[in-house]
Amino acid sequence: MTDPAPRLAARGLRLGYADTTVVGDLDLAVPAHAVTAIVGPNACGKSTLLRGLARVMRPRGGAVLLDGRDIQRIPTREVARTLGLLPQQPDAPEGITVGELVARGRHPHSGLLRTWRRDDDLAVDEALRATETAELVDRRLDELSGGQRQRVWIAMALAQEPEILLLDEPTSFLDVAHQLDVLELLAELNRTQGTTVVMVLHDLGMAGRYAQHLVAMARGRIVARGTPAEVLTAEVVEGAFGVEARIVPDPVYGTPMVVPLPRRRGGPSPPVAGG
Amino acid sequence: MSTHPLAARVPLLAAGRARRRRRALRSTALLVSLTVAVAVAALCLGAYAVAPPDVARALAGRGDAGDLFVVRELRLPRLVLGLLVGAALGAAGALFQTALRNPLAAPDVVGVTWGSSVAAVYALIVLGLSGAAVSLAAFLGGLAATAAIGALAWRGGLAGHRFVLTGVAVAALAAALLNYLLTRSDVRDARTALVWLVGSVGSARWGEIAVIALALGVLLPAGFLVARPLRALALGDPLAAGLGVRVTRARTAVIVTGVALASVATAAAGPVAFVALVAPAIARSLAGDDGPALGASVLAGMLLVAGADLAALHLVPGGTQVPVGVVTGAVGAPYLLWLLATEGRRGRR
Numbered sequence: 001m002t003d004p005a006p007r008l009a010a011r012g013l014r015l016g017y018a019d020t021t022v023v024g025d026l027d028l029a030v031p032a033h034a035v036t037a038i039v040g041p042n043a044c045g046k047s048t049l050l051r052g053l054a055r056v057m058r059p060r061g062g063a064v065l066l067d068g069r070d071i072q073r074i075p076t077r078e079v080a081r082t083l084g085l086l087p088q089q090p091d092a093p094e095g096i097t098v099g100e101l102v103a104r105g106r107h108p109h110s111g112l113l114r115t116w117r118r119d120d121d122l123a124v125d126e127a128l129r130a131t132e133t134a135e136l137v138d139r140r141l142d143e144l145s146g147g148q149r150q151r152v153w154i155a156m157a158l159a160q161e162p163e164i165l166l167l168d169e170p171t172s173f174l175d176v177a178h179q180l181d182v183l184e185l186l187a188e189l190n191r192t193q194g195t196t197v198v199m200v201l202h203d204l205g206m207a208g209r210y211a212q213h214l215v216a217m218a219r220g221r222i223v224a225r226g227t228p229a230e231v232l233t234a235e236v237v238e239g240a241f242g243v244e245a246r247i248v249p250d251p252v253y254g255t256p257m258v259v260p261l262p263r264r265r266g267g268p269s270p271p272v273a274g275g
Numbered sequence: 276m277s278t279h280p281l282a283a284r285v286p287l288l289a290a291g292r293a294r295r296r297r298r299a300l301r302s303t304a305l306l307v308s309l310t311v312a313v314a315v316a317a318l319c320l321g322a323y324a325v326a327p328p329d330v331a332r333a334l335a336g337r338g339d340a341g342d343l344f345v346v347r348e349l350r351l352p353r354l355v356l357g358l359l360v361g362a363a364l365g366a367a368g369a370l371f372q373t374a375l376r377n378p379l380a381a382p383d384v385v386g387v388t389w390g391s392s393v394a395a396v397y398a399l400i401v402l403g404l405s406g407a408a409v410s411l412a413a414f415l416g417g418l419a420a421t422a423a424i425g426a427l428a429w430r431g432g433l434a435g436h437r438f439v440l441t442g443v444a445v446a447a448l449a450a451a452l453l454n455y456l457l458t459r460s461d462v463r464d465a466r467t468a469l470v471w472l473v474g475s476v477g478s479a480r481w482g483e484i485a486v487i488a489l490a491l492g493v494l495l496p497a498g499f500l501v502a503r504p505l506r507a508l509a510l511g512d513p514l515a516a517g518l519g520v521r522v523t524r525a526r527t528a529v530i531v532t533g534v535a536l537a538s539v540a541t542a543a544a545g546p547v548a549f550v551a552l553v554a555p556a557i558a559r560s561l562a563g564d565d566g567p568a569l570g571a572s573v574l575a576g577m578l579l580v581a582g583a584d585l586a587a588l589h590l591v592p593g594g595t596q597v598p599v600g601v602v603t604g605a606v607g608a609p610y611l612l613w614l615l616a617t618e619g620r621r622g623r624r
Contacts, residue, residue, distance in 0.1 A: 018431075056516040080519030091376070091511035096565040099291045107507040108519035121286035128287050137287045138294075160518065 012062030022048040035197040037211035045220040054085035080108030084162030099137040105159030127158035147178030167199040208255040232256035302561035306574035356479035363540035365576020368551030370533035373567040375435035381552035382537035385442025389449035390420020391541040400460040410542035417538030474547035474600030501528040549607020
């Protein structure tokens with residue numbers, strides 16, 4: 001990779017639930033100040049990997065390193081001030097307002113006896129502005145559209161002031177316009193504030209367009225990593241998803257675009273056999 | 276969507292915060308004034324009526340000997356015990372419901388209070404104990420029931436819904452044990468046990484009130500302390516963990532404190548039904564708080580138990596023999612039904 005000193009890394013990481021291992025002996029370096037997308041088929045362990053990286057799951061083996069230190073040995077709050085995690089479907093208390101929700105992102109900055117301070121207000125204001133949700137501050141979360149709601153959740157994660165932001169499928173359940181909104185927002189955060197972004201994405205085209213670093217997973221292992229052009233190849237897509245695909249350059253952005261081909265006969269077959 | 280440059284001076288949260296503070300103040304004022312009104316009525320009313328000025332004099336230790344006896348030895352202990360029990364149950368309910376993220380989670384629904392009851396009835400009927408020994412048995416029974424629920428519900432962590440469901444099962448088991456104990460006892464013992472089981476503040480003595488007050492003096496501040504991560508915990512376990520909350524540890528601390536509060540209340544007055552379930556709901560709807568609303572729940576619990584005891588004394592036929600639990604049960608059960616009906620309609624979002 002281009003970045004010599006990754007801030008977040010996994011060494012021989014093994015993660016699992018009960019008696020199944022989901023992620024096995026995985027090595028990964030997350031480049032600092034870049035956008036990394038983790039892609040892979042359902043149940044390949046990408047969400048689990050994200051949880052492990054965020055210290056929400058204790059590893060069965062190996063370690064997650066934050067700035068070279070074992071993340072399990074760093075105090076919980078210290079981790080939470082550096083790393084923000086947005087799970088796929090977070091719960092919201094009934095009737096909570098946008099402002100109250102975003103304010104909860106300040107939890108890692110609150111001490112045992114410390115009350116709300118000026119810098120908490122500033123961080124919340126900044127998060128609301130960055131996500132263009134400032135005018136929603138006194139609205140109830142359950143009145144908002146899916147796209148607005150997702151921006152509010154991202155605002156909550158930003159109020160945490162993390163240098164590394166981990167997001168689990170931030171665009172699922174959103175229409176294409178709102179998907180673009182969210183991805184543009186994350187790209188801008190990365191550009192303007194240097195936030196390291198790691199996200200799990202389903203859409204390979206969006207991953208290729210918005211991430212500088214791609215990680216393809218299958219069956220709990222990394223099958224390819226690198227730039228979009230290095231990862232989004234017919235071989236990797238076939239190996240990871242079991243789907244034959246043709247890769248063509250995106251006519252607008254020039255990033256690799258994956259055109260999946262039908263797995264079985266009987267589906268719509270390509271009109272031109274192609275060279 | 277540009278923001279006005281001047282907007283930076285006033286925090287965006289300021290307006291909402293001021294609104295919430297006003298509402299909290301209003302709801303606190305309302306709960307406090309209602310509780311004071313109930314307290315005054317409780318001290319004045321009765322077969323031997325005492326006028327409010329005489330009550331004030333008697334409280335200060337002056338005035339007529341009859342007034343002094345009735346107010347300070349008969350009515351005040353009963354009132355104070357009711358207020359303490361209410362405070363403990365209100366806090367316990369608020370802690371349970373927020374930690375387990377379930378408005379139905381209350382110590383009497385998830386079996387904690389049932390554990391207290393079995394232990395107390397065993398002490399009364401089988402061991403032939405009475406007084407403080409029964410209270411101690413009730414306290415220990417509550418803790419034992421919780422330990423059992425915790426152990427059965429544990430799956431590498433403590434999930435709220437699993438705790439509640441296991442608690443309901445443990446409650447059913449405890450109810451069966453309780454019925455077994457009652458059927459094999461003789462009629463007089465069974466009657467004593469039944470009076471205890473309904474929950475009553477009628478037998479209050481200053482010595483035992485002092486013990487309860489001391490326990491609450493430790494447990495209530497502890498409750499506020501362990502409630503701090505609850506706002507983050509309400510966003511779901513993964514997000515709370517990401518926000519730096521040690522999820523299992525935080526939830527266990529809240530549940531243990533809630534159990535201790537509920538067990539103290541049950542040890543003092545028996546299982547006063549539904550207060551722990553209803554008080555936090557009243558508090559949340561009044562205070563409009565999306566957190567545990569712990570302070571308002573304490574006040575609502577005090578108001579509920581003191582008010583229910585007043586109603587039991589003066590409104591329910593049967594005179595001084597009607598225990599407070601009869602009234603709280605009569606008010607609480609319809610509320611539980613309403614809650615079940617509306618929760619079902621709303622479904623999970």
